[in-house]
Amino acid sequence: MPTLFRLTAPEPHTDVGDALRSFVFAANLLSQDLTGDPALSTTAEAVAQTLRGSSETATTIYLLSEAETQTQDLLDPPGFALGFVQISEPLRADADTLDFQIILNAELQPLPDEEPDEEVQSIMLELFDAAASHAKRSGRSVLHTWLAREDEHKTMAWLSRTLHAKGFQAKLQETHGWIEVSAVPQPLPLDSGLRAEFIQDFQFPEHLIPGVASILSIADTDVPHGGLSTQPGPWDDTRIATIGQELRDRGNQSLGVVLLQGNEVIGYSEVVRYCTGDLSIAWQGITVLQEHARGQGLGMAIKQLLFEALRQHMPEVRRVCSEIAVDNSRMLAINERLGFRAHTTWTALEGQVL
Ligand SMILES: CC(C)(COP(=O)(O)OP(=O)(O)OC[C@H]1O[C@@H](n2cnc3c(N)ncnc32)[C@H](O)[C@@H]1OP(=O)(O)O)[C@@H](O)C(=O)NCCC(=O)NCCS
Structure with missing residues (x-):
């Protein structure tokens, strides 16, 4: 059974650790597939800052590890990271709402035209469950997530169908550009x-x-x-x-x-x-x-x-x-x-x- 770890925020001016580096690599690969623009990449320091939080938003990242062990809050959990879910909770508004983004380890991300296999699907479902459990614990009942290129990116299309089957509905479309x-x-x-x-x-x-x-x-x-x-x-x-x-x-x-x-x-x-x-x-x-x-x-x-x-x-x-x-x-x-x-x-x- 894989284990879910909550990542702790690295202290300023200290090493961010391998888990966060692997999160950034995975997030940038997905962003590159969805937007085609390397300029939209994030950095380890940017993610570390969001994990430290602000008065407006609390950010949490869960890592699903292959290691079969006790769950804990750690900077660098043991085992191969199967994927991540990043959760943002607005603190000054939207008290019922939480945003989540599921990101597979870069090594497991299917190519845009490849169907996600059973392993990938079960990792994504576990990461979704982690977001839903977090929402329940923090008393938030409304979940938001953003998807792109569902017409050409088969993993996005699968996630969209899966979330719709769980009662999710498309509520807003935005165009992003320069x-x-x-x-x-x-x-x-x-x-x-x-x-x-x-x-x-x-x-x-x-x-x-x-x-x-x-x-x-x-x-x-x-x-x-x-x-x-x-x-x-x-x-x-x-x-x-x-x-x-x-x-x-x-x-x-x-x-x-x-x-x-x-x-x-x-x-x-x-x-x-x-x-x-x-x-x-x-x-x-x-x-x-x-x-x-x-x-x-x-x-x-x-x-x-x-x-x-x-x-x-x-x-x-x-x-x-x-x-x-x-x-x-x-x-x-x-x-x-x-x-x-x-x-x-x-x-x-x-x-x-x-
Ligand atoms: C968005 C906002 C800043 C626009 O400012 P504005 O001065 O009212 O805009 P204008 O009325 O001058 O309209 C801008 C353009 O849209 C066009 N336009 C107006 N209504 C339109 C409509 N229904 N469909 C298509 N075009 C329309 C106008 O013709 C104008 O184009 P033009 O300058 O080529 O003639 C203002 O409406 C606003 O504060 N909206 C609420 C907040 C908001 O939506 N902010 C943006 C978030 S990303």
Whole structure:
């Protein structure tokens, strides 16, 4: 009988261990098969950081080992790692929800056009059971997972069928892709009455904080979630300050644009860059406008301002990765005009544990 181990987080500046290295290798192989883009690879240090946790998310990785022994929490469990399940639990919102991602050891991952054999299927089922048991223990009843290329990747197709048979349903589709920073046109001057403030590393001046907290709450409800269950959490100065502190403590960077009409915050858009990844890549965070400011071209204006600021403040960044719900016609139209090139469509499945 294989044994399930929970990986402990490596201490900063210590060796991450073979188990985590093998997880990263497996995750990158799967990502390469699904997206075809090596730039989306993760690193051992990035995973170690997520395992250490943040005020927003708790991350757990279980490793299923061939070793027949007692289960324990370990940095480097014994035996051959058959596969992993990575679990993320939001802490400030979505208190009922848990995200899981099943990843087979790189040596066991079938080629995209190969059917998963019985051994692979039983490993994946055990890893799913580990996620479901974790959810029950932590009092979370809603499970989410993301799949891609189910039409061509036979293991993804098998997982999709298996989860559907367990009652999971597709609830949201997102297109992921890139915008080349240099291709984004210069921003036009803003109409009179409007102005922009640029924010580095989530350090908002005090006068902006109530307006920013309010617009982040609007984003939580208005960014399309398809049919996924969500329970937004409140935004306040403490939450904003904590996120900023954690971002800076980890050595990551962010750049945001706050759009103001008079003293009212009417829009916000941001990108984040992780020091543990490829420094020529940044990740688009939210873009949101107050409802009364929509439909006037300001979504385009705020993105152009953000990309211009990126060229000035993070000149090494060449591409920005964006993730957009396939039915978000406005955001897709804006991104297409900025040169967005899609690489993968992901589907979120949702199921329940009772
Ligand atoms: C997404 C958002 C920032 C867009 O900003 P906006 O200024 O309202 O966008 P616009 O109304 O200027 O529309 C943008 C483009 O979409 C087009 N568009 C508008 N409605 C459309 C529709 N139903 N179908 C197709 N295109 C549409 C517009 O014509 C415009 O294209 P154009 O500039 O070539 O004419 C804003 O609507 C918003 O805050 N939405 C809620 C949060 C959100 O979804 N954020 C994005 C998460 S990834």
